[in-house]
Amino acid sequence: MLGRQMASIQADMDNWFVRHIGSLKTGIRVVFGMVWAIDGALKFLPGFADSLPDKIAAAGQGQPGWLQPWFGFWSQTVSANPAFFTTTIGLFELAVAFALLFGFMRKIAYTGGILLSLVIWSVPEGFGGPYGPGSTDIGTGIIYAFVFLLLLLINATFGPSRWSLDCVIERRWPWWNRIADIRSRARAGEPSSPDRTGALV
DSSP: OHHHHHHHHHHHHHHHHHHTHHHHHHHHHHHHHHHHHHHHHHTTSTTHHHHHHHHHHHHHTTOOGGGHHHHHHHHHHHHHOHHHHHHHHHHHHHHHHHHHHHTOSHHHHHHHHHHHHHHHHHTTTGGGSOOSTTOOOOOHHHHHHHHHHHHHHHHHHHOSOSSSHHHHHHHHOGGGHHHHOSSOHHHHTOOSSOOTTOOOO
């Protein structure tokens, strides 16, 4: 009896996830966009630009010798004009946040997000720090890159998203899906209108 009740509860939960897959996936994209919006806004706090060269120099400490030229290059480059670099990074992060929040140019935004995350991970985060006894994780940048990769895979798997600015644009200009989506609906034999389930990110 208890086993059947547990199986019924599990089936109900599974059905709930299936029924709400569209809103769940869009919700994940939007929440991730909020994280990037906060990251971008923090770059404009007073004093952040002045601290960036020190962060990069600190990230290089304890790294293997063959990585020292990498951190030395970035430390000197950023020190020349830290305000330019922090403003540029902040604007890129806010652009990624906008794309995530509103579902705009998703394919390009996700690809750019992967590259930006890897730059953040490999420079100010120092590849997560030296992997010695005091290291506790590999840094957040690489995790962000994997999340963007998963969003790309979701986009490729499920196609156009009903809850996105891209969907609105595609209704007027169907060619926009080449910018917004991994696959072309025309090539995949899909209908010209977005999926009615709306189950998409």
